[in-house]
Amino acid sequence: MLFQTYLILHTLALAWFAIGTPVAPDVNIGTVVNLRIEGAEKTIFEGPIFTRGHNVTTVAGGNHHCDGTNNHENPRPGPTCTSALDSAGKEHGFTFDGTFDPEFDDFFITRIGDSPQTATQFWGILVGFEFTPVGGCQQRVHLGDDVLWAFDAFSKNHFLKLAGPVTARSGQPVRFMVTDGMTGGGVAGARVVASGRGAGSQVSDASGHVTFTFNARGVHDLKADRDDSIRSNGVSVLVV
Structure with missing residues (x-):
């Protein structure tokens, strides 16, 4: 019910914005996604999150843009898997960390909550139960997407x-x-x-x-x- 309310309000806001305001080609419009984070021992977060593309800061990686234009993946900025993670962390009080790879212009998430990666267990990202083909700051997300951050994602059946x-x-x-x-x-x-x-x-x-x-x-x-x-x-x- 809460997620449906988010969707209705968000859709109305976008409709008003589109009708009443000329949209610049590079405008960064936020959206609501259904975010779930499954840690090593428990679910860290599950619920609707409003996010838009923005700069993300981690201890290990520093401060970098995270709006889908990373590595020239998309021509216009917008919300991403990692911006949703960052928005949820700020709103619900959990932290995460990750290094930043200049070659891919993206973060490599190494810890969310109390679940750090190990030598054999890593964090993975899925949208609609499919692994993303690019990193979390390159992968744009849209209204109602099911975004999953999963610990040890690459060894599960x-x-x-x-x-x-x-x-x-x-x-x-x-x-x-x-x-x-x-x-x-x-x-x-x-x-x-x-x-x-x-x-x-x-x-x-x-x-x-x-x-x-x-x-x-x-x-x-x-x-x-x-x-x-x-x-x-x-x-x-x-x-x-």
Whole structure:
């Protein structure tokens, strides 16, 4: 609901701007993306973030522009994967670090929150469950994009995606599905944990399905994980 409200307000603002104001070719228009950051042991952040291209500063890398024009990747400035990371960190109180490579004109993120890279585990970026072909300051993002920063992204077997209803009736079974976000195929053996009194956890079957019966009314939050996979997005269910 919060993300939908962001989208509506942002769309109205852009429409007013486009109708009422001549847009210069190099204008840097911000947008709202759905950002998720999956750390080594926990989800560091998940939610909507407003961002626009801007300078980013890290301890290891210094201060550099991060607006999609890096390395001449895009002709006009705008919001990027790394600008979204920076905006979220400033708004929600977590830090990150990264070196800067002049050859690629981009940051190489080495730590987000309490999850630093290791000799074999690195941070990766995906948009819409696809690895970005360029760095985070080169990769432009657009309204409603699903942006994922994932720790140890290059050695995992699955990028889990959880789907299901957003409302349910108390005492009635309701089914959710765990898939691989890259392939769309069901993932067996994923543990889906639900918050709230008596909700507990379930393990996905051979088709990726899990079934919960919520007895306590209110909002229950669900998330899937598996040892060899990147955690799923969260799903919130209102039980009435």
